[in-house]
Amino acid sequence: MRRPALAAVLLILALLPCPSWAWTLFFESVPVAGYTLPGLVGAPYVERLALTRASADGVVPQVTASLGLAGKTSTIAVGPCGWKLGTQPAMRLEIASDRTAALNLAAALGYVFRQSAVLAADFDDPAADAVYGVVKLPPGPVDPVLTHRFYMHAAAIDRILDGGYSTVPEGLLFLDLGRSDPDRFLASLRRAAETFGEADVKFVRSGKAKAVLVLNNWDTDPEGGAFRHRFPPSLVTLLDQAAARNQAIIDRLAERFRWRPPPLAREAEPQATTTGP
Structure with missing residues (x-):
């Protein structure tokens, strides 16, 4: 294929819409x-x-x-x-x-x-009602020992955080599936990140998701x-x-x-x- 034709194909591919991940x-x-x-x-x-x-x-x-x-x-x-x-x-x-x-x-x-259980979450739903927070981890591969220790530390800070976490590109996602007390949930997660002495972790953002547990x-x-x-x-x-x-x-x-x-x-x-x- 000639270079101009190849460039045209690449341009068309670049203009095609990328998938919008809904869930x-x-x-x-x-x-x-x-x-x-x-x-x-x-x-x-x-x-x-x-x-x-x-x-x-x-x-x-x-x-x-x-x-x-x-x-x-x-x-x-x-x-x-x-x-x-x-x-x-x-x-x-x-x-x-x-x-x-x-x-x-x-x-x-x-x-x-x-x-x-399998968890399904839509982070763009305008009717989202489950609050979440994200804790950024140190650079490098995710260490399961470190994530578990942070999880245990967070649960010790407040049992509202013992429901679990998931790994996302930014770090660790804590999702309040109990939908009990959003302000307390986020405040406790911030405090857990600030007081964790084993590594440099940071509370970086929060939001809401539409979360469904399929059971x-x-x-x-x-x-x-x-x-x-x-x-x-x-x-x-x-x-x-x-x-x-x-x-x-x-x-x-x-x-x-x-x-x-x-x-x-x-x-x-x-x-x-x-x-x-």
Whole structure:
């Protein structure tokens, strides 16, 4: 191709509209139900990260394609997140869609990865009612040990902050899902950043988001019905195929990292949870 023609093509591409990310999804792939993996309970963060990255590369694109959303999502970002005073590797995915498609994708991901909750947030909704604050981290790769320690420090400052955090490009996102006391929430987060002595962190901004937790209680609904009911049987079949692929990933890593119990171990083993990196 001649240079003038190439320049014209590049100019046209530059003028094409970029996707407008309407919703951001936050989710994990370490299963909360359906697997007996005692070795995963206290597994090092790096092992749980290996599972998360493998799921991000090998499963999430299959899920988005099943819902007809190929090309409408961002690159998957992986980083630490906090939930119930524990820290796990998690994924962040942005999607250019309406609310229904975003929540359907959240449900599909929750179903495939056997999660109790997937968080969907719209940071541009004029009716947003959940306040959030962002804490900037020191330059360099995000350290899950540091983020967990800050999370514990913040929760010690005020239990209103113990609901969790997510990793975003600017640092750590604390979202007030309880919608209880916005002024107290932000004031406590500022104080946590100012008094954290282990690293130079800074409270950099706040705002409001429309936040929705898409949920399923696997104890009372072991088939994932709260997720499945959104989809026709044909789509559930595709999601089951994605879940099978994720199970193969878990089986491979369970063998590699020795997460499974010995053959003669009792059937009733603790489920995979964690309290820190």
